[in-house]
Amino acid sequence: MSDETDEQxxxxxxxxxxxxxxxxxxxxxxxxxxxxxxxxxxxALAEDLLQEVFLRVxxxxxxxxxEAKFTTWVYAIARNLCVDHARRAVHRDxxxxxxxxRADDEAGETLHDRLATDARDxxxxxxxxxxxxxxxxxxxxxxxDQREVFLLRxxxxxxxxxxxxxxxxxxxxxxxxxxxALERLRxxxxxxxxxxxxxxxAGGSPAGGAP
Amino acid sequence: xxxxxxxxxxxxxxxxxxxATPAERAALEAHVATCAACEAxxxxxxxxxAHLRVALDDVPVPARAHARILEAAAQAAATxxxxxxxxxxxxxxxxxxxxxxxxxxxxxTVGAVAVVLLASKVxxxxxxxxERGRExxxxxEPQPATVTRSDQGLAKNAASGADLAAAAERTRAMAPNGxxxxxxxxxxxxxxxxxxxxxxxxxxxxxxxxxxxxAGEMAGGDFGAGAASSSGPRGGRAEPDAPAAAAFASSPSDxxxxxxxxxxxxxxxxxxxxxxxPPALRAAPVAASAPRRMQKLSDDSLDGxxxxxxxxxxxxxxxxxxxxxxxxxxxxxxxADSPAADKERAREAQVExxxxxxxxxxxxxxxxxxxxxxxxxxxxxLARRAEQLFAAHRWSAAIAAYRELxxxxxxADLKPRWSARITQAQAESDTASPAASxxxxxxxxxxxxxxxxxxE
Numbered sequence: 173m174s175d176e177t178d179e180q181x182x183x184x185x186x187x188x189x190x191x192x193x194x195x196x197x198x199x200x201x202x203x204x205x206x207x208x209x210x211x212x213x214x215x216a217l218a219e220d221l222l223q224e225v226f227l228r229v230x231x232x233x234x235x236x237x238x239e240a241k242f243t244t245w246v247y248a249i250a251r252n253l254c255v256d257h258a259r260r261a262v263h264r265d266x267x268x269x270x271x272x273x274r275a276d277d278e279a280g281e282t283l284h285d286r287l288a289t290d291a292r293d294x295x296x297x298x299x300x301x302x303x304x305x306x307x308x309x310x311x312x313x314x315x316x317d318q319r320e321v322f323l324l325r326x327x328x329x330x331x332x333x334x335x336x337x338x339x340x341x342x343x344x345x346x347x348x349x350x351x352x353a354l355e356r357l358r359x360x361x362x363x364x365x366x367x368x369x370x371x372x373x374a375g376g377s378p379a380g381g382a383p
Numbered sequence: 384x385x386x387x388x389x390x391x392x393x394x395x396x397x398x399x400x401x402x403a404t405p406a407e408r409a410a411l412e413a414h415v416a417t418c419a420a421c422e423a424x425x426x427x428x429x430x431x432x433a434h435l436r437v438a439l440d441d442v443p444v445p446a447r448a449h450a451r452i453l454e455a456a457a458q459a460a461a462t463x464x465x466x467x468x469x470x471x472x473x474x475x476x477x478x479x480x481x482x483x484x485x486x487x488x489x490x491x492t493v494g495a496v497a498v499v500l501l502a503s504k505v506x507x508x509x510x511x512x513x514e515r516g517r518e519x520x521x522x523x524e525p526q527p528a529t530v531t532r533s534d535q536g537l538a539k540n541a542a543s544g545a546d547l548a549a550a551a552e553r554t555r556a557m558a559p560n561g562x563x564x565x566x567x568x569x570x571x572x573x574x575x576x577x578x579x580x581x582x583x584x585x586x587x588x589x590x591x592x593x594x595x596x597x598a599g600e601m602a603g604g605d606f607g608a609g610a611a612s613s614s615g616p617r618g619g620r621a622e623p624d625a626p627a628a629a630a631f632a633s634s635p636s637d638x639x640x641x642x643x644x645x646x647x648x649x650x651x652x653x654x655x656x657x658x659x660x661p662p663a664l665r666a667a668p669v670a671a672s673a674p675r676r677m678q679k680l681s682d683d684s685l686d687g688x689x690x691x692x693x694x695x696x697x698x699x700x701x702x703x704x705x706x707x708x709x710x711x712x713x714x715x716x717x718x719a720d721s722p723a724a725d726k727e728r729a730r731e732a733q734v735e736x737x738x739x740x741x742x743x744x745x746x747x748x749x750x751x752x753x754x755x756x757x758x759x760x761x762x763x764x765l766a767r768r769a770e771q772l773f774a775a776h777r778w779s780a781a782i783a784a785y786r787e788l789x790x791x792x793x794x795a796d797l798k799p800r801w802s803a804r805i806t807q808a809q810a811e812s813d814t815a816s817p818a819a820s821x822x823x824x825x826x827x828x829x830x831x832x833x834x835x836x837x838x839e
Contacts (some may be wrong), residue, residue, distance in 0.1 A: 180623075185456070185460065188460045188461075190453075190456055190457045190461075193453075193456040193460065194453060194456070195455070197449070197453065199454060201444050201449065202441060202444055205442070205443075205444045205448075206439075206441060206442055206446075209442060215445075219445050219447070219448045222444065222445075222452075223448050223451055225450070226452040226456070227455055229460075230455055230456050230459045233459070238438055248672035263442075303437075303438050304438050304439075306438075306442050307434075307438030307439065308438075309434060311439075311653055326432075326436070326439055327434060327439065329403060331400075332400070332402060336817050347396055347397075348736075351393075351398060353398050354396075354428055354431055354432065357431060358427060358428070358430075358431035361431055361434050361435070364585065368730065371480065374612070
């Protein structure tokens with residue numbers, strides 16, 4: 173049964189084979205979980221969304237026709253849940269990343285600067301964990317459409333054509349977004365690599381943000 | 384395959400993620416091999432992705448979430464519902480049945496046809512529609528009293544009374560020619576009394592008929608009075624004391640604006656009524672011929688008297704003189720007993736002659752038009768009158784009545800009876816005094832004398 177495609181397993185589960193669903197869950201659960209976690213930036217929320225995604229798959233098994241790829245269907249559910257969450261979060265807290273973190277200090281540090289500073293601070297630890305935190309912070313700092321495409325491509329391992337279907341955008345647009353996302357992350361990684369040694373030698377925090 | 388730097392640089396991502404076809408990959412790699420910028424860009428993107436792949440750790444799924452998902456999936460698989468059987472189609476609503484089947488188109492067609500028919504009735508003949516609407520809105524007219532042919536016959540009898548009155552006037556007109564004026568006036572007076580008596584009889588018959596038909600429906604209630612007075616003063620009953628002939632002759636409505644004895648042009652009988660008569664006087668047209676005949680005869684009588692001294696009157700009176708002279712001669716030949724007896728016999732003869740004339744009047748009128756045919760008395764009325772005359776031992780009149788019946792109704796079942804009556808009446812008449820036949824001869828002579836000028 174492990175050699176069966178996602179669609180065959182889904183059909184088996186529709187017939188009442190719970191084992192088929194376990195295999196499907198094993199194939200895609202981790203990717204979806206990491207996508208959600210990096211998308212929303214909150215492990216607890218990502219856990220709830222993960223359960224919600226697969227509960228929707230269970231409920232909609234009888235209506236599933238198999239016309240589309242199972243991965244496309246499941247990742248589209250996950251992506252839409254993230255978009256809905258992002259919209260609700262915007263309504264709850266409309267603060268922009270470029271807005272000052274303190275209302276009484278308009279010329280002060282923005283949230284974007286704080287995320288970058290936090291990443292640079294983590295980089296100072298010179299550990300893998302710190303690097304992951306800085307990368308996670310850089311990914312979180314990406315524009316949503318770029319971050320979405322980046323995560324679908326790097327975490328979900330989805331080809332650009334399938335990403336285009338999930339996000340509902342043309343494939344060239346998806347590639348363009350991916351290119352911009354990589355350039356931003358490269359700059360973040362270059363800054364991390366280039367500035368780590370002098371900052372450690374100087375023993376101070378870097379002045380200024382990203383170039 | 385050669386490609387520009389910008390195009391290749393834009394497609395470097397396909398090389399990084401290995402999504403280019405082999406041909407595209409070869410073309411891209413060929414350009415990158417010759418382009419330092421593209422080569423450096425490709426290397427930078429590759430290194431960045433490698434760093435990210437390392438940094439993007441693969442965090443395991445929380446066990447709690449995994450367990451819940453499997454639990455939910457197992458429950459769902461354990462309670463796999465049967466494939467959703469198609470729900471029975473909801474029974475179509477009344478409107479759907481009406482609309483989906485033949486009912487609605489049929490009703491629509493019928494309704495359209497009905498509308499077209501109604502519209503054609505209403506709009507294609509609007510005048511008629513308006514008239515119908517007015518008739519429906521107008522109050523219903525009272526139902527006119529039904530006048531049967533028997534009643535018409537009775538009314539005819541009433542008219543015959545007027546004829547008799549005219550005959551009295553005619554008799555009086557004969558006086559100046561051979562009899563003294565005083566004698567003529569006396570004869571006219573007695574004849575008028577007899578006519579009034581007969582007139583009352585006819586009126587009573589009419590009254591009885593009206594009562595049978597329901598006098599309550601008639602406005603006047605006294606149909607006999609209306610019929611009897613229809614030729615006289617309107618609404619008035621003929622006075623029993625006054626001579627009926629005078630009452631009829633003096634009626635201005637009958638003379639139509641002309642004084643009695645005026646120019647003959649006034650003899651043209653007017654239309655009885657311009658408008659339909661009221662129900663109580665519905666029999667008036669039936670009896671309308673009576674005043675006309677009476678008017679004619681009265682004019683003749685007056686002409687005979689020469690009262691008007693008009694030239695036409697004198698011209699008409701001329702033929703009457705020989706008849707009077709003949710009568711006087713016959714009186715002398717037959718040897719009249721006395722003047723009084725002679726007058727009495729003349730009066731009775733005149734009455735009988737008038738009655739015969741009355742009975743024959745419908746036959747005379749037949750030639751004048753179909754309207755008078757409608758006014759002719761029916762068989763039962765004539766038969767009743769003949770029986771009355773027979774019962775009154777007025778043999779000559781009865782014979783005339785029965786002959787008239789036989790002539791008018793030759794196919795009647797009672798024809799043998801009428802013939803027997805004629806024979807019996809003739810026998811009775813023959814057994815009577817010979818003197819009774821003399822006035823009859825004279826009456827016939829006078830009749831001829833009267834009829835000839837009119838016919839001219």
